Amino acid sequence: MYKHYETSDDIFVDREEYIDWMKEALERCKENPVVLHLKGIGGIGKSSLLEHWMSTNEEAVRLDCERYTEFYQRLNVLAKGTVLTGANLPRFDVLWQIRQRFVEGVEPVKEEGREWARDVVMAIPFIGSLASIGNAINAVGKKVAPKLKGKYGDLGTWLQDRLGKDHVERLLEILWKEPRRAEFLYLDALLEDINNRKTIDIPIIFLLDHYEYVDTEHPRWRYSGKQITESELWRVFLSSLKNCVGVMASRRAATETKDMLIEESELTELDKESCIELLELRGIKDSNIQERIVSVTGGNPFVIGTICDMNDSGKLSLEALEGLRADTLEEVRLKTWRRLFREAQELLPFVDRIGLLPFFNRKILNVIVPDLKTDQWDRLQKLSFVKERDDETWVLHDLAEELVRVELGDRLHVLANEVIDNLEKAHAEEPDFTLIGLAISVQALVNHDGALRRLYLDGDELLYLFQLNNVRILLNAVKIDTFQGRATVRGMKGFLLASMQRVADGVHILEEVLEMSEEMTETDQIIGETYTAMILHWLGRMYSASRRIDEAEQAFKKSISMFRKLDEKNLGSDIIGVPFEMVFSGTILFHGVHKIGLGQLEDAKALMSEAESMMMRYFESLDVDESDFKSSTGSTFKYFLPFLRNRLAVALYGADEEISQKIRSNISERAAAMLDEETSLMQEPLEKEVLDAR
Incomplete structure (x- = not known):
């Protein structure tokens, strides 16, 4: 019996206009490609319409552009979906x-x-x-x-x-x-x-949901004599398909285009007849109750769904519904939300906690709410605003997520700390960096800078330990919805790719982040310039590793110049999540390492001496012993210097005495002693390791 249960998402009413449009489009596309841009406010039913088209057409492929953010991820989702329609690729x-x-x-x-x-x-x-x-x-x-x-x-x-x-x-x-x-x-x-498939006579529908998450601002590709954005690239793709219909669902209007025909339509509220049909299907039969719901909600599908959830938890009354009436849709949503969880108190602790997470599943929910019962999990999944994704994880509708956080108010800090503690304890018992990524995401809601700092240091330590898969897992679980958060996550993904020897991919990602940072200076100069300097530091290292000598030199010089100006104006701060002095001195240090690779040892000596002095001044300002790395600046310092010593020792392996002496004469006695110690402990490195280190 249970397998025949239909959740609210499966109940679909109205939208006959769009259902008819799709039927016509499936006929018209035999002659020319048909592409629709479907716009509408959040909660108006765009995703439900796309899901209806998916469920009523065997040859349909859906891509959630919010869930899949990378180009190749999106491409592969479309490819996998196409194969499942019966087409070969x-x-x-x-x-x-x-x-x-x-x-x-x-x-x-x-x-x-x-x-x-x-x-x-x-x-x-x-x-x-x-x-x-x-x-x-x-x-x-x-x-x-x-x-x-x-x-x-x-x-x-x-x-x-x-x-x-x-x-x-x-x-x-x-x-x-x-x-x-x-x-x-x-x-x-x-x-x-797709255009040469054997089943070319059968049309395929391609549905791109949450299209507002596709970039419309940064031209990345050159096509037909002009630079185009990712949004334009997907529109070119959809407009070039044979016997196919493409749909882009977005909260934004379509950008104008002269060289391709895009049909745009706006999804609006349900009419009275459709509202009543939906309420009937959800078990609300009383005509007076139906009339009042239509009047109060104005036909908004999200609010109607929440009221139906309320009815599932207790009897609705005309008086209770009238109490939901307000001047704005936002106020109606908030009142409905509050009323729902007065009726469903036992679910509120779970919804409050999952509202802090970017995503969840049964395992994650068991971690943050250990006493979760099976029937409670089943009820949670059936709420109209809980959405299942295609990887066996769930998310709250973003409007529900927003309501959770507004309602928590002063309790947000307490609940966030509880969720963070539970996630960290579970990770300590059985390491899973998804849990750490989620913990950082929750921390960002109450301590933005602290979350950035932890992300940077945890990611840096994993990179040093060469746990690249754990870095990937960590970054995929993190969501910090600010410029600094997005730039840090994206930048670390670029650095991760470079660590996997995919330097060109890493460079392209960092160049994108650099463009974001430069644009940020228009709204917040200090944050924008600090991030620009940091990304230039990372790019300098990648250019150097890929022997793009001139570009590396320019990137390092510009980064150091920007850091120096910020420092002179006393504007340098920890907004990048780690101490300003650490990144500034690190940039100077790696510029020195770059100079060693070029054989410019005098320049390298001057740069490394400056970096060392800056680090020591920072230690003195903290009033701690320089060897006490962990208590002062965390794990990055703890691992950074041994890593550098190791790279120098490997680089010197098998070098003739003249080269060794030149390098030793250009570093401090203390550094030479540390290098000797590292060399004595070193096993014979591989030839490739020596070449890479040099």
Whole structure:
């Protein structure tokens, strides 16, 4: 019996206009692509309409642009959905598997309808097992090229048309060095496969929900003689599909475009007849109650759903409904919310806690509310504002999340600290960095700067320990919805990619964050300039690692200049989550390391001496012993200096005496002694480690 239970999301009324539009669009798209931009305020029912189209059309693919924020994530969701409609992707799937193994360094996974593509790539070595990218490209190219001439000849021909004679090697080179071009190539492969599917006579619907989360401000790709944003890129894709209908659902209006036809329509409140139909389906039969609900809610689906939840928890009365009436929709929402949890008091502790989290599942809820019972979990899932995602996690509708936090008021700090403590205790018992990411997200609600500091230090320590998968898990669980939070998470993702040897991908992400930081200076100069200086520091290190010497030098110099001006004006602060002096001195230090790599030892000596002096002054200002790293600035200092000593020791391994003496004469006696100690403990490094360190 239970399997036939329908949640409120499955109950769908009204919107006949849009249902008819889709029927017509599925006919019209046989001649030309049809693309609709569906706009509407939060809670008006855009996602419900998309879910209805998904459930009533077998050939439909849905992408949640809020859930999936990265370009390749979005691309793969669309590809997986397309395969499930019965279409094959002979170009895209092979290219995807090559990218997974060659760039991501992971085994291709078994996925329904895509297993066949694994055969072409299983011979590809992981990038980490080869001495250089050049060797990797040659080695992989020799193994893959013959397959693309034989069994997968169509893909080989398609690649050759786009990349030329040495198309396999060129593909690998683009993947590694030109991420933007690679993204466009992969999107083109998916487009080509969809437009050449065997079932071309059956239309496919592509539904892009929460489209307001797709970037509309930063041109990243060059297309038809102009730079375009990601939003424009997806519109180009949808407008190029054969026998397909594309829908973009957003709270924002569509941006104007001259070269593609986009149909725009606004979703509005339910009419009276539809409201009554919905209430009937939710078990509210009394006509007087129905009339009063329509009058109070104005036909807003979110408020109607919440009132229906209220009815599930206790009998509605005309008097109670009249008490919900207010001058604005926001006030009606708030009154309805309060009334609901007077009727459903036993659920309030759970909703209050999950309202602090960016997402949750049964395991996470058991951590933050240990006495959760199965029937309570079942009731939570059935609330109209609790939404299941496609990865077995749940989220609150953002309007419900906002109501939770408003209602908590002064209790927010106490409850947040309780949730943080429970998450940290669970992680201590069984390490799971998703829990730490969630704890940082909750901390950001009550202590924004402290959350940034913890994110930076925890991520930095994991990077030093080379626990790259844990860094990825941590960052994927963090949500800090401020400029500083988004910039820090995005910047650390770029640095993570560089640590995985995906320097070009990392550089592109950091260049995006740099653009964000420079724009931020228009609204908050100090924060914008501090973040700009920090991102330039990171870019300098990546440029240096990839031998982009001039760009590295420019990035380091500009970063140091900006930090110095902030310092001179006494504007430097800890707004980046860590002590200002630490990042400033670290920038100078890494500029010195860059100079060592160029053999400019006098310059390196001056820079390292300045960095060391700045660090010592900072220690003195804290009135602590310089060796007491942990109590003064946390784990980063604790690990930073040993890491630097190790890199220098590895770099010196096997170097002739003249070079060793030159370096030793350009560092302090104390640093030389530490270097000797590190060298004595060092096992014989691999040749690649020595080359990388140098």
